[in-house]
Amino acid sequence: MLEILKKTMPFQVVSDTMLRRIAELGKRVAYDKAAIIYDAGDSAGDIYIILSGKVEHTLEPGVNARRPVQLLGAGDVFGWAALLEKFPHRLAKAVAIEPAEIVRINGDDLLRLLESDPDSGDVVMSRFATMITRDYTVPDLIAQMRAIHRKLHSSDIQGMNLTMYRLSLWLKSPRPYLMLIGFGLFLSFWYLAVEVWKLPRFREMPGLTVVIKEWLNPDPSYGLSIYTAEYYQHILVSIWRVTQAFVLASLLGVPLGLFLGWSRKFKEYVFPVFETLRPIPILAWVPLAIVMFISTESAVIYLTFLASFFATALNTMLGVESIDESYVRAAYCLGAKRHQVFRHIIIPGALPFIFTGLQISIGVSWFSLVAAEMVSGQYGLGYVINTSYTMVRYPTIVIGMITLGFVGYVTSAMVRILGDYLMQWRVRELALGGQ
Amino acid sequence: MSQEDKLKSKIQAGEIVVSGVSKEYGANQFAKEVVKDCSFTIERGKLTVMIGPSGCGKSTLIRLLAGFEHPTAGTISINGKPVTGPARDRLVLFQETALFPWMTTYDNILYGPRARGEVTKETLELAEFLLSKVGLQEFRKKYPTQLSGGMQRRAELARAMINNPEVMILDEPFRGLDAMTKELMWEYYSALYEENRRTNFFVTTDIDEAIFLADRLFIMSNIPTRVRAVLEVDVPRPRRLLDIVENDRSNEIKMEALSILHEEAMKSFSRGSKAAADFVEAYSKRVAKT
Ligand SMILES: Nc1ncnc2c1ncn2[C@@H]1O[C@H](COP(=O)(O)OP(=O)(O)O)[C@@H](O)[C@H]1O
Ligand SMILES: [Mg+2]
Numbered sequence: 001m002l003e004i005l006k007k008t009m010p011f012q013v014v015s016d017t018m019l020r021r022i023a024e025l026g027k028r029v030a031y032d033k034a035a036i037i038y039d040a041g042d043s044a045g046d047i048y049i050i051l052s053g054k055v056e057h058t059l060e061p062g063v064n065a066r067r068p069v070q071l072l073g074a075g076d077v078f079g080w081a082a083l084l085e086k087f088p089h090r091l092a093k094a095v096a097i098e099p100a101e102i103v104r105i106n107g108d109d110l111l112r113l114l115e116s117d118p119d120s121g122d123v124v125m126s127r128f129a130t131m132i133t134r135d136y137t138v139p140d141l142i143a144q145m146r147a148i149h150r151k152l153h154s155s156d157i158q159g160m161n162l163t164m165y166r167l168s169l170w171l172k173s174p175r176p177y178l179m180l181i182g183f184g185l186f187l188s189f190w191y192l193a194v195e196v197w198k199l200p201r202f203r204e205m206p207g208l209t210v211v212i213k214e215w216l217n218p219d220p221s222y223g224l225s226i227y228t229a230e231y232y233q234h235i236l237v238s239i240w241r242v243t244q245a246f247v248l249a250s251l252l253g254v255p256l257g258l259f260l261g262w263s264r265k266f267k268e269y270v271f272p273v274f275e276t277l278r279p280i281p282i283l284a285w286v287p288l289a290i291v292m293f294i295s296t297e298s299a300v301i302y303l304t305f306l307a308s309f310f311a312t313a314l315n316t317m318l319g320v321e322s323i324d325e326s327y328v329r330a331a332y333c334l335g336a337k338r339h340q341v342f343r344h345i346i347i348p349g350a351l352p353f354i355f356t357g358l359q360i361s362i363g364v365s366w367f368s369l370v371a372a373e374m375v376s377g378q379y380g381l382g383y384v385i386n387t388s389y390t391m392v393r394y395p396t397i398v399i400g401m402i403t404l405g406f407v408g409y410v411t412s413a414m415v416r417i418l419g420d421y422l423m424q425w426r427v428r429e430l431a432l433g434g435q
Numbered sequence: 436m437s438q439e440d441k442l443k444s445k446i447q448a449g450e451i452v453v454s455g456v457s458k459e460y461g462a463n464q465f466a467k468e469v470v471k472d473c474s475f476t477i478e479r480g481k482l483t484v485m486i487g488p489s490g491c492g493k494s495t496l497i498r499l500l501a502g503f504e505h506p507t508a509g510t511i512s513i514n515g516k517p518v519t520g521p522a523r524d525r526l527v528l529f530q531e532t533a534l535f536p537w538m539t540t541y542d543n544i545l546y547g548p549r550a551r552g553e554v555t556k557e558t559l560e561l562a563e564f565l566l567s568k569v570g571l572q573e574f575r576k577k578y579p580t581q582l583s584g585g586m587q588r589r590a591e592l593a594r595a596m597i598n599n600p601e602v603m604i605l606d607e608p609f610r611g612l613d614a615m616t617k618e619l620m621w622e623y624y625s626a627l628y629e630e631n632r633r634t635n636f637f638v639t640t641d642i643d644e645a646i647f648l649a650d651r652l653f654i655m656s657n658i659p660t661r662v663r664a665v666l667e668v669d670v671p672r673p674r675r676l677l678d679i680v681e682n683d684r685s686n687e688i689k690m691e692a693l694s695i696l697h698e699e700a701m702k703s704f705s706r707g708s709k710a711a712a713d714f715v716e717a718y719s720k721r722v723a724k725t
Contacts, residue, residue: 061489064610066531068490137531326531329503332521333529334547334598344550348537425537425578 001026001103004051007075009135010127012318013356014120021113026103031096038079042090046104048079053100059092059138066137080128082107118169123356130322163420206395214395222393224384235407237379242365242411245301249308249361254354257316262346278310282368286375296376303372308361315360319353320346352426355419362415366408381407448514449479449601449634451500456509458495469495471659472509478651482628482635486645486692487655488700493638494530496660497606500636501527513602523551526600528591530607534579540590541566541575547598558597565593569623585616589623596627604636609644618676621647629672642696643679646689654692657699664695
């Protein structure tokens with residue numbers, strides 16, 4: 001089921017954990033040949049995902065679909081009327097034209113789940129919107145998509161940018177407090193398990209107080225704390241490597257993805273190779289990278305670059321493919337030339353997907369950086385963690401880990417802020433579902 | 436170009452000739468014929484309205500006129516030149532045409548002239564004029580998602596009108612608007628048309644809209660579609676909304692058109708089309724009322 005969900009338009013980029021939780025909401029139902037799954041006008045509670053079989057989906061004339069009749073197969077999602085604001089009823093008739101196995105997910109449950117993680121929730125909902133426009137050819141309806149959260153009113157977001165909007169939303173939600181409680185619980189467990197209860201597996205671990213003392217120590221026993229210049233050098237080296245890899249991955253990945261999505265021919269040549277290389281784990285590249293590059297520095301950057309590059313290119317390509325053909329046609333009709341369509345329609349149209357890709361890209365680049373630095377390199381946080389292990393400086397390992405988490409978070413926040421800045425036009429779409 | 440040719444091209448400017456056009460989708464036993472042996476001429480400087488049951492193939496015809504798709508048989512020419520692809524001699528507002536969500540209303544409206552590098556002082560003035568005409572002056576800096584459905588349609592219309600094309604083709608531009616907004620739009624649109632009298636080809640499923648706007652009315656047969664009847668709407672301009680109910684000539688034409696549409700709907704009703712069934716139901720209610 002996870003595999004199928006991953007292939008659907010709305011859930012393509014959702015993390016595996018989220019996907020599993022979504023899958024848990026689903027009920028598998030089998031339909032016989034010619035069974036009517038629902039009819040126009042029925043009340044709409046669930047959305048449907050086809051696991052196997054074929055379904056004929058006929059939108060009623062009133063919704064102005066460009067192509068009212070669709071034949072749906074495995075991996076297709078229908079019944080999205082359950083996610084619309086003003087339509088608690090079905091807009092279409094769905095009939096199984098072969099025996100079909102279908103997963104049903106309650107729309108309210110799904111929204112509630114998405115609300116628990118509004119960032120991926122936004123992505124899922126905007127992908128639903130894309131699907132309704134592009135696959136079901138009813139762009140008029142996306143204005144009625146339900147929004148993920150509706151604590152702010154439209155007047156509140158006038159003149160506010162997307163980042164501020166997200167921030168204020170976050171501060172008004174219970175999430176910051178839950179987050180603090182979460183951290184509190186985690187830290188006290190750490191403290192108690194290691195230093196008070198001395199649980200069997202934890203006895204060798206550096207305790208909370210030990211780590212903090214070492215971290216804040218002007219004269220650290222293992223040589224690394226916020227008072228040593230070396231600490232910042234490691235951080236800077238790691239950031240610099242990630243920056244180079246990320247910039248390189250974006251500079252190559254975005255154009256590659258744009259062309260993959262833009263030219264069918266190009267995709268036919270390149271995509272199969274791309275898809276063969278993409279799943280190879282970073283660690284499998286290590287030996288080759290060392291052979292390929294004379295300097296370890298280039299090898300580390302190359303390894304860091306790889307996964308980011310694939311994530312960026314893939315998402316950019318999906319972004320171009322998600323663009324409604326009618327925007328392209330409208331631009332041609334208004335007299336645009338091919339290169340103008342590319343600049344004015346393809347690039348901005350793909351931007352939401354591109355930034356989803358960049359967000360993933362910066363995440364995986366930290367991930368691969370640490371792997372690469374553990375294998376080779378002389379500075380950097382991954383290197384700190386690895387050498388501290390061989391030299392039995394356990395508190396330093398933890399300092400390295402915490403720093404890594406923090407720096408990684410900040411860089412990914414920066415990417416998001418940049419994306420928000422470039423996509424002001426999505427404020428309302430994301431905020432209020434475009435009501 | 437000789438003087439005579441020049442004259443000829445002037446006379447033909449804005450004329451659309453469709454002759455013997457058919458369009459099939461799919462191949463072999465899956466082939467679906469949507470347009471069959473359809474011929475008509477759209478005269479220059481007239482507002483020709485095409486009405487037909489929904490799903491009959493009107494939008495398909497529009498895509499053929501736009502040049503994004505090609506007929507399986509027959510030819511289409513505009514100003515005497517055969518249509519081979521999209522070109523600037525005609526502006527098409529597709530049924531699904533939407534504003535670009537990443538541009539403000541103002542940028543959307545100016546998109547055509549800017550893309551063609553034709554922004555002059557007059558264009559900017561025209562933009563202001565159109566913005567005020569469609570009541571969007573205060574919304575120029577807003578993005579499409581911040582506009583209501585009616586505002587979006589008006590902005591789309593302004594985005595098309597600013598190009599002042601010789602031929603403008605509109606596919607159900609006022610679909611999905613509430614009755615009040617729709618009537619306002621009819622008034623805007625017919626005023627804009629009366630001002631410069633370019634060739635306009637307007638597709639709709641709404642009979643009142645058709646008769647209020649049209650100089651000439653094409654009634655389409657059911658799928659596979661062709662022109663079933665041509666009615667001249669000889670109601671004087673400028674027209675008033677009240678004419679729809681009060682003007683006898685309007686009502687005469689309306690009943691004539693409806694009876695033809697009804698026949699078409701009955702044909703496909705026996706074949707089980709839901710759209711047609713809806714239409715028959717609506718129609719019999721209407722007859723019962725009058
Ligand atoms: N690309 C296509 N492939 C197959 N069938 C199509 C395609 N485009 C339109 N059709 C079919 O042609 C018929 C007429 O569609 P359309 O021209 O949109 O009708 P109208 O605009 O009159 O409502 C519909 O039954 C539709 O399903
Ligand atoms: Mg249509």
